[in-house]
Amino acid sequence: MATASLSKKLIRIGVALLSVAMISIGITLWVTWQLEGGAAAVNEAGRLRMQTWRLAAAIGTGQPQRQIEKLVEEFDRSVNLLKHGDSSRPLFMPWDDPSVTGRFTEVERLWLAQRQIWLSPQGPAFAANASEVESFVAAIDGLVLAIEQQLSQLTAMLNLAQFVMMALAILGAVVMLYTGYMYVINPLQTLRRGLRKVEAGDFGARIAVEVDDEFGQVAAGFNRMAETLQSLYSGLESQVKAKTQRIEAQRLRLESLYEMSAFLAKAEGIESMSRGFAERVRRVVRADAVAVRWADEARHRYLMLATDGLPASLSEQERILAAGACICGGSLPDAGVRVIPIMADSGGGLRQCAKLGFRHVVNVPVRLQHRILGEVNLFFRDEVSLNAEEAELLDALASHLASALEGLRAEALEREAAVGQERAMLARELHDSIAQSLAFLKIQVQLLRNAIARGQSERMHSILDELDAGVRESIGDVRELLVHFRTRTSGEEIEPALQETLHKFEHQSGVGAQLEVEGAGLPLAADVQIQVLHVIQEALSNVRKHAHAQHVRLRVVKGERWRFEVIDDGVGFDPGQALGPSHVGLKIMLERAQRVGAVLSIDSAPGRGTRISLLLPTNPVCASAAAADAAIDASAE
Numbered sequence: 218m219a220t221a222s223l224s225k226k227l228i229r230i231g232v233a234l235l236s237v238a239m240i241s242i243g244i245t246l247w248v249t250w251q252l253e254g255g256a257a258a259v260n261e262a263g264r265l266r267m268q269t270w271r272l273a274a275a276i277g278t279g280q281p282q283r284q285i286e287k288l289v290e291e292f293d294r295s296v297n298l299l300k301h302g303d304s305s306r307p308l309f310m311p312w313d314d315p316s317v318t319g320r321f322t323e324v325e326r327l328w329l330a331q332r333q334i335w336l337s338p339q340g341p342a343f344a345a346n347a348s349e350v351e352s353f354v355a356a357i358d359g360l361v362l363a364i365e366q367q368l369s370q371l372t373a374m375l376n377l378a379q380f381v382m383m384a385l386a387i388l389g390a391v392v393m394l395y396t397g398y399m400y401v402i403n404p405l406q407t408l409r410r411g412l413r414k415v416e417a418g419d420f421g422a423r424i425a426v427e428v429d430d431e432f433g434q435v436a437a438g439f440n441r442m443a444e445t446l447q448s449l450y451s452g453l454e455s456q457v458k459a460k461t462q463r464i465e466a467q468r469l470r471l472e473s474l475y476e477m478s479a480f481l482a483k484a485e486g487i488e489s490m491s492r493g494f495a496e497r498v499r500r501v502v503r504a505d506a507v508a509v510r511w512a513d514e515a516r517h518r519y520l521m522l523a524t525d526g527l528p529a530s531l532s533e534q535e536r537i538l539a540a541g542a543c544i545c546g547g548s549l550p551d552a553g554v555r556v557i558p559i560m561a562d563s564g565g566g567l568r569q570c571a572k573l574g575f576r577h578v579v580n581v582p583v584r585l586q587h588r589i590l591g592e593v594n595l596f597f598r599d600e601v602s603l604n605a606e607e608a609e610l611l612d613a614l615a616s617h618l619a620s621a622l623e624g625l626r627a628e629a630l631e632r633e634a635a636v637g638q639e640r641a642m643l644a645r646e647l648h649d650s651i652a653q654s655l656a657f658l659k660i661q662v663q664l665l666r667n668a669i670a671r672g673q674s675e676r677m678h679s680i681l682d683e684l685d686a687g688v689r690e691s692i693g694d695v696r697e698l699l700v701h702f703r704t705r706t707s708g709e710e711i712e713p714a715l716q717e718t719l720h721k722f723e724h725q726s727g728v729g730a731q732l733e734v735e736g737a738g739l740p741l742a743a744d745v746q747i748q749v750l751h752v753i754q755e756a757l758s759n760v761r762k763h764a765h766a767q768h769v770r771l772r773v774v775k776g777e778r779w780r781f782e783v784i785d786d787g788v789g790f791d792p793g794q795a796l797g798p799s800h801v802g803l804k805i806m807l808e809r810a811q812r813v814g815a816v817l818s819i820d821s822a823p824g825r826g827t828r829i830s831l832l833l834p835t836n837p838v839c840a841s842a843a844a845a846d847a848a849i850d851a852s853a854e
Contacts, residue, residue: 224431226396226400226430227396227400230392230393230396234385234389234392234393237385237389238382238385238389241378241381241382241385242382244378245375245378245379245382248371248374248375248378249375250307252368252371252372252375253307255310255311255364255367255368255371256368257306257307257308258299258308258310258311258364259361259364259365259368261295261298261299261308262299262357262360262361262364263361264295265292265295265296265299265324265357266354266357266358266361268288268291268292268295269292269350269353269354269357270350270354271288272285272288272289272292273350275288285336286336289332289336292328292332293332296324296325296328299321300321300325310364311364311367311368314363314366314367316363316366317360317363317364317367319363320356320359320360320363321360323356323359323360324353324356324357324359324360327352327353327356328353331350331353400430400432401432404432404435404436405432407424407425407436408424408432408435408436408439411423411424411436411439411443412439415443415446421443421447422443423440423443424436424439424440426440466606467606470606470610473497473501473610473614474610474613474614474617476497477494477497477498477614477617478617480493480494480497481494481617481618481620481621482621484621486625487522487622487625488522488523490618490621490622490625491509491511491522491523491618491622492523492525494509494523494614494618495507495508495509495523495524495525495593496525498593498595498611498614499525499526499595501610501614502579502595502607502611504526504579504595504596504597505526505575505596505597505598506524506525506526506527506575506595506596507524507525507526507527507593507594507595507596508521508523508524508527508532508535508545508593508594508596509521509522509523509524509591509593509594509618510522510538510545510591510592510593510594511583511590511591511622512540512589512590512591512592516540516589517539517540518537518538518539518540519537519538519539519540519545519591519592520536520537521535521536521537521538522591526596527596528573531569531570531573534569545578545580545592545594552580552582553582553608553612554579554580554581554582554603554608554611554612555579555580556577556578556579556601556602556603557577557578557579557580558576558577559571559575559576559577559578570596574598575596575597575598576597576598576599576600577596577597577599577600577601578594578595578596578597579594579595579597579601579603579611580592580593580594581593581594581595581611581612581614581615582615583615583616583618583619584612584615584616584619585616585619585620585623590619590622590623591619592615593611593614593615593618595611655691658684658687658688658691661680661683661684661687662684664676664680665677665680665681665684668680710740711740711741711746711749711750711773712732712734712773714746714750715732715750715753715771715773716732718750718753718754718757719731719732719757719769719771722757722760722761722769725761726760726761728760728761728766728767728768728769728785729767729768729769730757730768730769730770730771731768731769731770731771732771732773733770733771733772733773734773734775735772735773735774735775736774736775736776737775737776738775738776738777738779741779741833741837742837742838742839744839745813745833745837745838745839747839748809748810748812748813748839749779749781749813749815749831749833751805751809752781752806752809752810752817752831753771753781753783753831755805755806755809756783756806756829757769757783759803760783760785760787760827763787763788763790764785764787764788764789764826764827765787765788766785766786766787766788766826767786767787768785768786769783769784769785770782770783770784770785771783771784772784777835778832778833778834778835779832779833779837780830780831780832780833781830781831781833782828782829782830782831783827783828783829784826784827784828785826785827786826787826787827788823788824789821789822789823789824789825789826789827790821790822790823790827791821791822791823792819792820792821803819806829810831812839813833813834813837813838813839814833814834814837814838815831815832815833815834815837816831816832817829817830817831818830818832
């Protein structure tokens, strides 16, 4: 017969106690709700007595008929509230009690009779109706008394439920204590006694397995453990020693890996990295010499990056080694760590190694994602053999070296790409601003030559004025470009960079500028901030050149979608004619907006200023630099 598990026993007992507790709590909550509703009904019924005497007093003192009608309406509301209850709070009559129902019916009947008297136009004298008022109040007192009797019964029921819950709590505690002792504490004490015997060296101790629950399974496991300990006790000391040595070896390997990882993470150059790697790996495996070689892309040649303990003559001789010319520098793509014996009659480079007294070389390929990048050669003058764990350690160290060197290469490529992008941006800015101005100046110079040839004095002065204005504008563009290139964000917030941009604009143009920031939103990414700053700077440049404004406002609205608005009070223009070939600035702003997925809108008209709005997407991300640069260059051409 299968015995229920301990968890099932505890779950059944817990479910039973929980069910009883939930039922008791439910009864208590129901009784409490009834008491709250009845108490509110008692209060409302008590108000009927007060309202009755107020009516009687109003008639007795000769109050106006309107005041009496108002009191009657208030009494009607109280009666309806008692009859139908209040949905906004617990207020209801205990209608299941016949005495309460009868009392309320009597009060309602008397009120309907009294109501006609109270509303009579002539209004009977208070003395003539005193007996009827007292009888009506007595009926209300009877209703209140009937409700209170019902509430007293509910109170007694609540006290009984609380007493039962207390008894159930005591019973539950007793049941849980008994269950805990029978199913948990007693088996634990039995296991504890067995463990004490084993601790004392009595490996013949056994525990009787009486049930098939979790503790029974633990007892069976304890018995098996005792049998195993009893059988292994004779060789326990040697096994512990072997395990200790193995753990110590693993600790040393992990320490070597950690030390190598820390060194490679801090190394700054290939030379220092490879030299430090050679020194450390030689110390780890206790080799007599180490050589670190790196392969070219086609793996036709191997370059000696660093050596440690290797004679200078051999290092110089094998500084550049052709693949396959020697055992060193010939790692196959699927090769692992190999121990290669060096014989005295070996050919090629191994003969020189034999003359130097080396008897074995360990070849460790430097591999990154199944791609051979180089190899590490470990030279030994004594016999050497590597187990699987030592070979795995050497392979892991070589992989760390490959990752670190590849990281240096990636950083170099990233720096090169950053420089290229900066140069491309500089070229674009010069092309879109200075180049346009110089082309204009070139045309004006040609016109000046024609005017000189024709002797047109007025035309020459006009062209000279335009050349002077063009040169001044070019100088301003150069200064503005310098300001743009120096503008960078200093953190997650863009407000300081915007404020600095406005200060520089005021200094250059003499136009007052104001920054307004509203709302709250997630910070923008650094590359997105740069694009936004360039759009705003281009908009301010257009204000400086064309708007003739007296004041500029930069409004920033933070939120799920950021909005930037540049608002000026200048002369304005027609947006429909603003994207012609000569309006390069607006085209640049549109292209930069597209780069971050934003929407650029222009609201302007001649004579009423200009509003340029930049609305960012929900999660703005700057497009790839190469694709964006190509798009801008193509559009500028």
